[in-house]
Amino acid sequence: AQSVTQLGSHVSVSEGALVLLRCNYSSSVPPYLFWYVQYPNQGLQLLLKYTSAATLVKGINGFEAEFKKSETSFHLTKPSAHMSDAAEYFCAVSDLYNFNKFYFGSGTKLNVKP
Amino acid sequence: DGGITQSPKYLFRKEGQNVTLSCEQNLNHDAMYWYRQDPGQGLRLIYYSQIVNDFQKGDIAEGYSVSREKKESFPLTVTSAQKNPTAFYLCASSIGQGRNEKLFFGSGTQLSVL
Numbered sequence: 001a002q003s004v005t006q007l008g009s010h011v012s013v014s015e016g017a018l019v020l021l022r023c024n025y026s027s028s029v030p031p032y033l034f035w036y037v038q039y040p041n042q043g044l045q046l047l048l049k050y051t052s053a054a055t056l057v058k059g060i061n062g063f064e065a066e067f068k069k070s071e072t073s074f075h076l077t078k079p080s081a082h083m084s085d086a087a088e089y090f091c092a093v094s095d096l097y098n099f100n101k102f103y104f105g106s107g108t109k110l111n112v113k114p
Numbered sequence: 115d116g117g118i119t120q121s122p123k124y125l126f127r128k129e130g131q132n133v134t135l136s137c138e139q140n141l142n143h144d145a146m147y148w149y150r151q152d153p154g155q156g157l158r159l160i161y162y163s164q165i166v167n168d169f170q171k172g173d174i175a176e177g178y179s180v181s182r183e184k185k186e187s188f189p190l191t192v193t194s195a196q197k198n199p200t201a202f203y204l205c206a207s208s209i210g211q212g213r214n215e216k217l218f219f220g221s222g223t224q225l226s227v228l
Contacts, residue, residue, distance in 0.1 A: 009154060034216065034217075036217075041221075041222065041224075042221050042222065043118075043204055043219030043220050043221050043222055044157075044204070044206075044217070045219070049216060090156060092217075100145045100162065100164050100208065100210050101159070101162065101172075102147075102159075102217060104149075104156045104157040104158075105156055106155055106156040107154075
């Protein structure tokens, strides 16, 4: 089975600072990768998706992620954090043999300080 | 508006009782999913269904049951065999049909034990 590792269960940044949330996947073949965001007591919303068309993927709310095969990574970044970015972020990967099955990382809670 | 509706938002279970969580979607999606979310553990797949009248166990199916009699509905029953049911339960759907598309999530049900 695929697996996803998110380093850092909590990340704290100041407003206006760079946001970097880390995600590494385990797969011998590049999978499809996703980043989702969850606000308190809500479901998840898709931020962006990697499908092999381009290694740098731009998403909503100014977020982007870069796929690096050599590092098996798909880190999420945003140049300047906003207070509204405070939420929990999940990296996910689709199963190599069943695109209808997904595996999620343990999540990273982003805190943005004024 | 199209989306996924989960009910109730909060649910309490007495010991030895079975409870059913409702999930309805009007997105015309083939695939539906149930995830369990515990703090610090991310989302774990309980069951998923790729088509009506068919479903597969996920990673933590023990103590849970599902049915998929209609395309729009995918209820989850938490049985008395599930000894630690307290968690946030998320229902999701996707287009399915072998296509790698994003998941759409409901707003979740918080289940607690009395």
